[in-house]
Amino acid sequence: MGDYNRWMNESLYEAASTLPPAVLAEDRGAFFCSLLGTFNHLLVADTIWLQRFAHHPGRFSALEPLLNKPTMSTLDEVLYEDFQQLRQARQGMDEMILAFVKEAKEADYEQLLAYRNTKDIAFQKPFGSLMLHFFNHQTHHRGQVTVLLNQLGVDCGVTDLLVRIGEES
Template sequence: MSRCTHRCTHIRMMAEYNQWMNARVYAAAAGLPPDELRRDRGAFFGSLMGTLNHIMVGDTLWLQRHAQHPAGFPLLDPIRAITPPTSLTQPLFDDFAAMQAHRQWLDQLIVDWAASITESDLDHLLDYRNSRGENRRQFFALLMHFFNHQTHHRGQATTLLSQAGVDVGETDLLVCIPNHI
């Protein structure tokens, strides 16, 4: 196992930020009635529930692709067992509480898996297939996309919560970056 570098440290920080922010968003959303969670507010995925679902679909698909890495990543075995979503909008849960519980499980899996990634894993070119065909891209860059995708759509979710009168509070990654003063 190669030692942890700044890239590995950054991946771990992003996984922890993802977990922290998802917990905040889901806690804020849990106070809304079901009709507000499903209310179409004109976002990319319509409602808050649709947006949170899309993030989970994306995470599932990307983790399943990452599980194909030659490192094997045994911590991703549970994600291998999940039937892949067939579309980016496929509803994974009808019930918000079940969705929230799955999100918590998924985020812990991401944190644990991120801690297992080594420097030698990062430069590998990962082969995968998506809706546009075959791809081969650098694993580290794909990880950055994975976390950026979450952040992008979570920003939409916080806007939808704001439209519903709910303030999520602090959302900046800066909160997770150590201050060396």
């Protein structure tokens, strides 16, 4: 899923890079208004989840840089107005995600993770299920991005996970 996540993000950022900044920022009636808003939301949500994952009892070294970053409190925070800066931050985040998932062991997914949401409500849930949510959330909002790009006449190409699954005999 980490590989698919990086591949899809790069594909969508590449497709969106063909549009002028004003079009990227234009409110299109999406959950997070614009393409730029939706891309920012994905980076915000990933940061929030990875900061929570950094407190996993297994302690993942790939996530240690996030332990000292301030915690975000809103899901619609705009981290970057500039698309290229946002793209660079996304690439860095995707590399961190890949390093993190390579580091995680089977037993880590079976443990419970205690965390607080953005409203400071405490939860304790199976880490493996939270990882499913983490990747599913990204897919959900990237689906919205593909619709917005399609409405603007931008072809996103193939988006199915199936193309990233290797053939075996």
